[in-house]
Amino acid sequence: MGFGERIKELRVQKKLTQSELAKMVGLTYIQIGRYETQKSNPSSDVLQKLANALDTTGDYLMNGSNDEVIATQLTDKELLKQFKAVEQLNAEDKHLIKTFIDAFLTKRQVQKLAH
Incomplete structure (x- = not known):
């Protein structure tokens, strides 16, 4: 549908x-x-x-x-609002944002391993 x-x-x-x-x-x-x-x-x-x-x-x-299931799992309402806004972007912009998030999370994982 x-x-x-x-x-x-x-x-x-x-x-x-x-x-x-x-x-x-x-x-x-x-x-x-x-x-x-x-x-x-x-x-x-x-x-x-x-x-x-x-x-x-x-x-x-x-x-x-x-998205109610997601909303109940994600307690940061501002972050949920941002994710909803990102969903409305074109594929190229979404890919760019995913790349930034991935880079940040990778950096944090490396920092944890270094300590």
């Missing part, structure tokens, strides 16, 4: 029309239709508004999986 299908499924479950959902998030029903047919993807702001209106998470809408 894709992003658009998940939006439509949740909207129908909540017995909302496209117009009603659009009004809740400050869009037009035409834009909701574009999302549901996957002709357009929302900005991160709109994604969050859609998630709130549909009582779900942006992660579920985009990927079909809830």
Whole structure:
């Protein structure tokens, strides 16, 4: 199931029309239709508004999986927020950030071994 299908499924479950959902998030029903047919993807702001209106998470809408399990395992909420922001980046930027994290963790492991 894709992003658009998940939006439509949740909207129908909540017995909302496209117009009603659009009004809740400050869009037009035409834009909701574009999302549901996957002709357009929302900005991160709109994604969050859609998630709130549909009582779900942006992660579920985009990927079909809830991040609640991760959230309960990761106690640093600021770090979780940063990871969510990184997920929205393009592949090249994600790779760069992963490289920085890996380099930092490797440095720490080497420092521990030296002591």
